[in-house]
Amino acid sequence: MGPDRFVHDDAPYVLGMLSADERAAFEQHLSGCAECAARVAEIADLPGLLATVPPDEIDDEVPATLLPGLLRRAGVERRRRNWLTAGLAGEFDALRDEMLDVVRESGETAADAVRDALDQARTALRKAMDALGDVEK
Numbered sequence: 181m182g183p184d185r186f187v188h189d190d191a192p193y194v195l196g197m198l199s200a201d202e203r204a205a206f207e208q209h210l211s212g213c214a215e216c217a218a219r220v221a222e223i224a225d226l227p228g229l230l231a232t233v234p235p236d237e238i239d240d241e242v243p244a245t246l247l248p249g250l251l252r253r254a255g256v257e258r259r260r261r262n263w264l265t266a267g268l269a270g271e272f273d274a275l276r277d278e279m280l281d282v283v284r285e286s287g288e289t290a291a292d293a294v295r296d297a298l299d300q301a302r303t304a305l306r307k308a309m310d311a312l313g314d315v316e317k
């Protein structure tokens with residue numbers, strides 16, 4: 181057997197970060213690879229993840245029933261965060277347009293200054309959003 185190309189997929193899998201295709205491929209691999217299955221079972225027990233699972237989904241004797249609950253939770257959280265950051269950027273654009281409209285009425289120079297300031301703020305926002313994305317990687 182050659183090198184295991186799924187060797188780094190355990191954490192992204194448990195955290196719900198694989199694409200649908202990647203997840204399907206990894207799950208198929210899991211059924212035949214005891215090492216990857218063991219790593220997934222290990223990190224599936226992370227206390228932080230466990231804390232998000234309702235008690236009735238926790239079954240110490242059958243980790244296989246626990247994992248789908250964890251993955252579902254992780255997926256929901258990821259979608260919520262993606263939605264949040266996308267919403268934030270949209271809000272910011274709307275705010276910028278609104279402010280520029282107001283400032284334009286008082287002169288182009290002021291409008292330029294405000295546009296520069298807002299562009300800088302937007303860059304900072306982008307960085308913050310990227311940092312948020314990195315936490316998930």
Ligand SMILES: [Zn+2]
Nearest residue numbers: 184186213216
């Ligand atoms: Zn493997």
